[in-house]
Amino acid sequence: MKQIYNVKGTVTPSCASSQIIYAMYISEDYERLHFYFKYTPKDLEDKKTSELLIKESLLKYSIIPNVTEEVNWEKYMPLKNHLTLSFDDSEKFRGATHRHDSELHLVLSENEASPGLIPDKNKSGLWKITISTHAIVSEECSYQLEVFGEA
Structure with a gap:
């Protein structure tokens, strides 16, 4: 697997009910894409x-x-921070994961997709990943998003 993208960030309560959009260029078609996302703390x-x-x-x-x-x-x-993900490839919406898990491993391929995501070819081009900050109840909430491609 090849790492395509890696980003870390921190949000505060003033960021609640907003979105952070990351645009990444994928330079080749991949059989499978793996998305790892985690944030902490989960509970206040x-x-x-x-x-x-x-x-x-x-x-x-x-x-x-x-x-x-x-x-x-x-x-x-306990009150909980709640961040979710949605995905757009270079042509269309590829799904969303509005779960309450604070750690996710998601997969996208032509024949398989994690629940909430749409299977299709993973074409090269500009992809967008949106982090929706539904609730930020702690002073700070740190997150990390990593993307890996599998040929």
């Missing part, structure tokens, strides 16, 4: 921050008129 460990975020959300999104100390906010723990 800070209990005070969790309490604050949960109570703010309950006030904002629920019919509870006033969140008091009696609310069982702990039942919503």
Whole structure:
């Protein structure tokens, strides 16, 4: 396998509900592409921050008129960071993986694709990988994306 792309980054709560798009040029057709993606931390460990975020959300999104100390906010723990991937080859959309796993190994080939992805030939050209930041609850969340090609 040949490494085609490797990128690392860090996001903060201000990046929540946004997208990061990486464009990579694949110089040859590959039989199989392997995508490795991981991010950390998955869970928010800070209990005070969790309490604050949960109570703010309950006030904002629920019919509870006033969140008091009696609310069982702990039942919503742990809060989790949530990043997902979607893929476009040089011609079309190749799928998305909106799972809650913080570590993924995804495969794309003409005859096989990981769940959520569309099997097809992996043609050379400009590919785009989109990281969607659905929720960032920790002060920082670091990620790494690696792409490998198999002839």
